[in-house]
Amino acid sequence: MTTSDTLTRVRGLHTGDRGPRAPRKRAPRRSRITAAAYIAPSMIAVGGSLVFALVLLVGMSLRDVSLGRLSAIFAAPLTLTNYVEVLGDPATWRSFLVSLIYTVGSTLLPFIGGLMIALLLNQRMPGQRLLRTLALVPWAVPSVTATVAFVWMMQPTYGVWNYLLRSVGLIDTDVNWFGDPNLALLAVIIPTSWKAIPFFTLMLLAGLQSLSREQYEAAEVDGAGRLARFRWITLPGLAPFILVALLFSAMHSFREFDFIYASTQGGPDGATETAAVRIYNQAFESFDLGNAATLGIVTFVLVAVLVALLFRRLNKGSLEGFL
Amino acid sequence: MSTMTTATATTTTIAPTAATTARQARRPAKRRRVNWSFITMIALVCFMFFPIYWMFMTAVLPTSAVLSRNPALLPFGQTFSFDAFTTLFTETAIVSWLLQSGFVTLGSALLSTAVAVTAAYAMSRFSIPGQKLVGMTFLMGRVLPGTLLALPFFVLFQAIGLLDTSTAVILANTAAITPLTALTLKGYFDGIPREIDEAALVDGCTRLGVLWRIILPVSVPGLAACFGLAATAAWTDLLFARTLLLSRENWTMPQGIASMISDVEIHWNELMAAGLISIIPVMIVYWFLQPYLVSGMTAGGVKG
């Protein structure tokens, strides 16, 4: 068979939905070796570095040394002091709570924005390619620059943000975005969300394109309005995409450090100290690497359990076959 | 050749869908009506672009005009100049930063796409023991905060002797990006019927042959999407670059930009100009990947 023959057949078949999961035959031994060989490079890169990092960090977390050479750290006796300290510190739990709010906020906001843009961009309009390209740009702005730009834009006295709010009469006195303990968390969620919108736009636009037009036509014949069609066709069809996008974006936000650190350093008074920021503060402001490693391990275990539980539930759904 | 044909073919399969959706959107409009979607979209893009616009204003206007209680919202009537852009090229090593970043980005995107392809294919086509472990590892690889990864990566590359080389940054980026790209591609491959593989195998193709000659050509959109994801991540990476690249000659663009923020003074104009310059290459890539990006993500981890 020539390649082009196969291509013709593939093209014909590709658009067809194959249903949830094709039954798989248990691979023969030879195939299993092939499969292992195919997976090996990425597993070495991803798994190797992960295991290495974990071993190093677990090792450090089990020593009561705040800072020192690796050789000195690993020569120290094993102890659980760090774990007792970290788990007993209210600041640890506060940072988990802050992380949770921050992650939820900076995942849901861009999700709503991304969904809106994706729905719009899914329609034909002039300059579509340009608009689609532009909608992705915030993603490409280097964090360093985006951070400085937002810190300045949101500067209470001289920032353009408060200027605009003052101009339209929404505020009388300047809002101290990063300085007010009640607002700081919201203030750091905004830029993170801005930068995450394109990711949702891309994922959801992709999802929208995969919905079958027959369903819409049938619904229209039945007299379903726009809202009903969105509720009963678009949303269920998009669900798997939404889940994947939410998950990856949430994991990204959870690890986010650059913006929070540059704008509030975790303050005021811990209001924006997420787990990621606290780990940094412990490691490089308080110079307690043992404590930071412990916090990292505890966080890792918590998230791992959370993700694993989530996936048990989702396993039948969108990510089936991945796990 | 075959890549070209496939690309066109896929675009055309997508096109009717988009056209129909658009027709639906217009259908309620019996008479000529304002395209509200378009107007809303323009408004949203303006809104999303405001921070970038403001970066531009900061780059071309005197700092005092921008950081003010009554800032100029439009550049007109102000003394604006593009000096910051020229200064960057005459007084900093921006060309070198861009080239280094380009090299690292290309390397990371190609390598991570390559390893993701084989992994995704194996995960899509074989049922092997430990598959769950692979999936879990990929997900867990994205949990540890970057600040905790700096030390292990430094130690690792020091041990291998790759410190201060672009190779180290490429490898580190690959490790960080591969989970997402492999997941995206696996979903894409799942959408390609396995009967095709089997037919080709019967015809005497090897597994690698099937992947290379049959699967990859029809997966160009998926590959493009992965490439885009990986390239964006690598282009904006500062963490690995600053941890692993020590000499100034090896600096990437984000490192160069970061170095403009000193403890004594910050050159706002140049800082913002550099940020804008670093957006341009990515925008060009997005523009050219555009036809593939969306359709390529169609199968991103999920079945369409």
Next chain:
Amino acid sequence: MTAKKRISLIAASSILVGSLVACAPQSAQPEATEDIALTLSTWSYSNEFADWWDDVIGKFEKANPTITVEIQQTAFADYGSTITTQAVAGSEPDIIHVPTPITTLPAWAKAGFLAPLDDYLKTTDVPKLWPAAQSAMEWNGTSYGVLLVDYGYNLFYNEALLTEAGVGVPTTPEELVAAAKAVTDLPGDEFGFAITDDNTVNFVRDALVFTTGMKADWVKDGDWNFSDPDVVAALDVWRELGKKYSPIGTNFAAKREAFLAGNSAMMIEGPFYYATVQGTADPALVDSLKIATTPFEVSPGDVSHGLALSADLDENTRAAAEKFLDFVTSTESLTTYSKLITSPTARPGTAQSLLESPDTAPIVEAHEASKLIIDPSNEGLRSDYAKFAEVTGAALHSLLQSDAPSREILVNLDRALDDAGLKP
């Protein structure tokens, strides 16, 4: 985790680390004739700073043909974490530039990253000539470096704005407040003053300038003393300036920018910023942007940066690095520094050129009379500085944001510092 798993994990990690340590590049064997390449880390390698390093290194290499010095630059924001990471992995640079050593040096010294330099210092004139601020390079009675620059804070003022408000350059805290009020009361958006108001560990310094300046001691007999009436009075001045006459939420960059753009008439800042003012201010403004000594009885001072050596240098590298220290701290090098950066240095007499102009003379005057705002002998504070800055910073923020009486906030601060287990 089961015991077995744990043991294997520990075994694995120790093997891993063992091999890593073995793999770490070993320093070259001592061989007298061999060329030596020194690495030097710094965050400041832009504009005048780069000129200075290039000048010093160029001359040093010329005088010592067998030694080369290579600069390893890291962005300021990432400097501390990068050096720490490298040092943990055992491959920090040979010569380490230490920022604000009063608080950064203790952690690195305690961790064993830095070489004790007492024997070297005995061979130099540092013990005899250097100011008391050199003790910031000491930890636990041992010297770990040479201080390059300490300074006295200066009052930066906008002459045109002060004149417009009909006030002179303030020379007392009362005059300072009055002048700030007069400018703020002018029609227009100008503020009288600018403070630092952010969440960094250096935020507290902005307020501590006032306590030192007004002779108020917030440490007494080894205990916290923020509730002392003198301290309360000094911080009240800062509070009034910050709350009523300054822009809000200004981080260090925004504070300086406010002054530079003519939006704030006065600020208290280190002299190193004067060169930036001269170099980057709007031509229409630059002539009215001037400096004076601070309007206090005591001139508040601070340490800027110093050099330290890696603890792991072999004999030859160490000798070469010490030669470089000699060279950097020489009268010639530091005189050049003072000229290029418009800053005093730790070596007396190097800032003579600044005295030649009345514009820059206050830099030298402020430096010569300066008293450190954080006494290096407060070892408890220095070793737990981040915690101290967090607790104290929270109290200072409530001074700026709440209406509670200062005394009440500061009494609570003393208690909060004790509760956090901190001792000066």
